[in-house]
Amino acid sequence: MDVLSILGVIIGFAALIGGNFIEGGSIQSLINGPAAFIVIGGTFGAAMLQTPKNSLKRAWKVLPWVFRPPNNPFKEGISKLVRWAHAARKEGLLGLEHIADSEKDRFARKGLQLLVDGSEPEVIRRIMEAELIIDEQRDLDAIKFFESMGGYAPTIGIIGAVMGLIHVMRNLADPEQLGPGIAVAFVATIYGVALANLLFIPIANKLRMCINERSQYRELMIEGIIAIADGENPRSIELKLNGYLH
Template structure:
């Protein structure tokens, strides 16, 4: 579980609410149902409008990475590759067949199967890099759902503020209602800007970091598989892949 995600959200919103309190404002002044409906509903609707169904499903499935990101164990990955190289040197490439059947990682399993089938190194690289690029692009397209929400939220917040001011203008004859009315109108702007900068955009950036780390791990697997196909020494493979630990 990624504790930093919880800490970041708590610090961000605590700073916002705490600063408002220290300035003499009440927390209740930041609570406004119509503003929340305008900002949250409008932002979500705009993002859904621009996102295809497959991208939306993938975006929702990636959301759990904020709390439980897919940590890539690079040291363990190198150990696996070295063990495959030792098995290939001892039993030949066909000796990897049983290992490939037991491998849980789909990407690694595909590479091992290509080795067992006797594919040329260039073919293996092309197939695996294509898989990596397609998967990375699919995930980055899904992350764009959260980025787009982060872009729309402040604008929708301004729309909410303008709508609130229009409502305030109806009470110009009663000056006592102007101050509170204007304050409530600008709550929508606060919602939009806070939602974008304290939640949506950080989520998108964190997901992109997870995707980048996953791609680097898969690059490690590709280089290891190619080295095995070229018949390199297991010790040499380990030294080559150790660069990914930095």
């Protein structure tokens, strides 16, 4: 569980609500059902319109990464690669077959299977890098859904505010209703800007960082497996891969 993400959400919205209280406002002044319906519904609809079906499905699958990032154990990965290098030197590349069968990481397992099959290092690199690029691009396309929500929300909030002001203008004959009516109208703007800057855009940026970190881990795997294919010394492999440690 990523504690910083949880704290970030809590602190962000607490600052917004707390600042409203300090200025003498109340929680009721920030609650408006129609405004929330307009902003959330309009933002989601606009983002969904521009997002392909597969990317939308993937977006919901990677969303939990905000609070539970995928595990990319760089130290453990280096240790595994060094063990595989020792096994390859002692038993040959065919000695990695039983390791490949038990490897849980799909990407690493594919690399090991290519090693066992006797593929040339450059062939292994091309195949694994192609899969890395395709997977990375698929995930980057998915998080554009949240980026687009961050872009649309403020504009939809302004639309909601204008719609509220139109309703206020109909009651100009009653001056007592103008102040509260205008305040309620601008709640939609608050919803749009707050959701964009406290939720949607940070979510997209956090997911982008998770994707980049996973890609770096997979690059580590590629370099290690290619080094094993080239017959490099396990110690040399370890020293080279230590550069990936944060």
